[in-house]
Amino acid sequence: MPIAGEIIEALRGELRRGTLILAVLGTLRTEKYGYTLKAELGGLGIEIDEGALYPMLRRLEAQGLLTSEWREESKRQKRFYRLSADGAAALDHLATEWRAMNASLDSILSNSVSGTAGLKEGGQ
Numbered sequence: 746m747p748i749a750g751e752i753i754e755a756l757r758g759e760l761r762r763g764t765l766i767l768a769v770l771g772t773l774r775t776e777k778y779g780y781t782l783k784a785e786l787g788g789l790g791i792e793i794d795e796g797a798l799y800p801m802l803r804r805l806e807a808q809g810l811l812t813s814e815w816r817e818e819s820k821r822q823k824r825f826y827r828l829s830a831d832g833a834a835a836l837d838h839l840a841t842e843w844r845a846m847n848a849s850l851d852s853i854l855s856n857s858v859s860g861t862a863g864l865k866e867g868g869q
């Protein structure tokens with residue numbers, strides 16, 4: 746029985762949540778305002794809608810991982826975000842964890858591709 750599209754979308758959303766935080770922290774090693782951050786991530790193939798991005802930025806700032814500052818640019822007030830010292834330390838830890846997990850998952854997925862052909866119906 747094929748997996749329903751709704752299930753795949755829900756699982757995809759779960760998979761993306763943590764990786765989006767890592768992408769945002771990594772991108773904010775240099776100061777950006779929200780729209781520029783969204784566009785840069787999108788250009789790298791990481792789409793995030795504003796309804797998810799701005800609450801995430803506020804949450805990361807409340808956790809002390811980001812700092813922000815309102816400034817006028819092009820005659821408009823814009824809020825610029827960047828990593829705090831704690832955010833840089835968290836990014837280092839998370840990046841190390843990501844690399845280790847990614848290496849493990851690569852190994853698991855590489856082995857499972859050849860191993861799934863022998864599975865019987867029902868996962869046995």
